[in-house]
Amino acid sequence: MKNALQAEFSAATVTGYLLDQIHPPCFDVDIHEDGVNFDQSMHRGIDEWWFKVTALCATGSTLAAQKTRDGFLKSSGAGSVKAALETDRTLGGVVQSLHVTNVVPRTLAAADTDALYLGAEFTVRILAAGV
Amino acid sequence: MGYVLTDASVTISGTTVSTFIREVDVQMNVEDVDLTAMGATSRNHGAGLRDDRMTFTAFSDYTAVTGLDAICNPLLGSSTGATIVVKPTSSAASSSNPTYTMVGVLFEYHPIQGEVGAAAMTPLVFMPAAGSKITRATT
Numbered sequence: 701m702k703n704a705l706q707a708e709f710s711a712a713t714v715t716g717y718l719l720d721q722i723h724p725p726c727f728d729v730d731i732h733e734d735g736v737n738f739d740q741s742m743h744r745g746i747d748e749w750w751f752k753v754t755a756l757c758a759t760g761s762t763l764a765a766q767k768t769r770d771g772f773l774k775s776s777g778a779g780s781v782k783a784a785l786e787t788d789r790t791l792g793g794v795v796q797s798l799h800v801t802n803v804v805p806r807t808l809a810a811a812d813t814d815a816l817y818l819g820a821e822f823t824v825r826i827l828a829a830g831v
Numbered sequence: 832m833g834y835v836l837t838d839a840s841v842t843i844s845g846t847t848v849s850t851f852i853r854e855v856d857v858q859m860n861v862e863d864v865d866l867t868a869m870g871a872t873s874r875n876h877g878a879g880l881r882d883d884r885m886t887f888t889a890f891s892d893y894t895a896v897t898g899l900d901a902i903c904n905p906l907l908g909s910s911t912g913a914t915i916v917v918k919p920t921s922s923a924a925s926s927s928n929p930t931y932t933m934v935g936v937l938f939e940y941h942p943i944q945g946e947v948g949a950a951a952m953t954p955l956v957f958m959p960a961a962g963s964k965i966t967r968a969t970t
Contacts, residue, residue, distance in 0.1 A: 739837045740950075741890055743921050745850025799948065827890075827950060829850070 701729055701753065701785060701824070703792075708784035722810060724817060725768060727781075728754040732823055744830030746796065751826065754806060755781055756819040761807075765818040772820050773803055781822055795828040840918040841887065843902055849921065851899045853952065854888035857917050857931045859965050883965040884958050885915055885933060891943070891951035903955060906937040912960030913937075926969045934963040 702716030705727050713719065713726035732750035740746040755772045758765035771779035782800040789798045806819045839855045841848050862879030892898040906913050912934045924930045935957030945951045959965070 740853060741850055742837065742839045742841065742852045742855070743847075743849035744838075745852070746890060797950070801948065 704785050704787055722756060722817060724756045724758045726756050738830065746827050747830045749826040749828060751824040753822040753824055754819055756808065756817040759815050759817055761818050769818055769820055785824060795826050797827045799825045801825050838920045840921040842916045844913040846902055848899060848902060851889040851892055852887050853890060855917060856886045857965065858884050881964040883933060884956060885917065885935060887955040889953055889955055891953050900942055903937060903940050907940055909936050915957055924968065924970055930968045931965050932968065933957065933965045934960045936960050
């Protein structure tokens with residue numbers, strides 16, 4: 701997912717993990733609250749993984765930040781997070797399927813500075829062979 | 832003793848398809864023949880013919896040669912059927928891990944089925960080829 705996001709949003713910070721420092725635009729990748737549902741088929745054939753990808757557009761709710769977020773929210777085309785993640789639904793053959801199922805708006809506050817970041821949280825469902 | 836099914840082994844014509852399988856149901860049935868006669872005070876159930884079947888719910892896969900679709904499509908309505916072996920686990924057959932084997936003909940297969948956003952899955956219903964039934968073995 702990191703590679704998919706990096707390919708579309710070259711100016712953004714993406715590590716594929718939670719970010720130590722926030723410098724928007726950036727993407728957090730974390731396990732979703734729904735977690736991992738093991739053993740969807742026999743013999744460790746398929747596990748179901750739920751991820752959340754949090755996109756942070758900019759500090760505050762400026763017009764520019766809102767426009768950036770609008771672009772992230774698009775369902776297709778350039779600037780769409782869903783389209784970027786679903787460009788290769790096998791993630792280079794690592795998983796069997798990937799589906800961005802929904803997105804909700806998020807405004808996050810930095811713990812140390814109280815700065816507000818306008819963003820959006822995408823839910824990603826992945827089916828992958830058990831390892 | 833309880834038992835959580837996560838590693839059932841399913842092979843079709845020698846090809847292991849376990850990782851596609853979400854649900855497995857091996858049914859060994861005997862028809863219930865009513866032999867009740869006049870004067871009886873309760874039903875007399877006679878054991879009739881065997882009427883076995885194996886049914887599965889499987890994740891669809893269209894990979895050439897090794898995918899479920901490539902394996903199952905030729906078996907639909909096949910006159911000779913295919914040998915299907917099911918075990919509780921993938922371990923070697925034993926007295927505690929018996930095999931259930933049937934030469935089966937595929938009678939139900941849904942190559943494409945599902946609602947938007949859901950994992951594509953298919954039922955597979957195998958009935959015994961003529962003269963066949965499910966046999967249990969421990970080796």
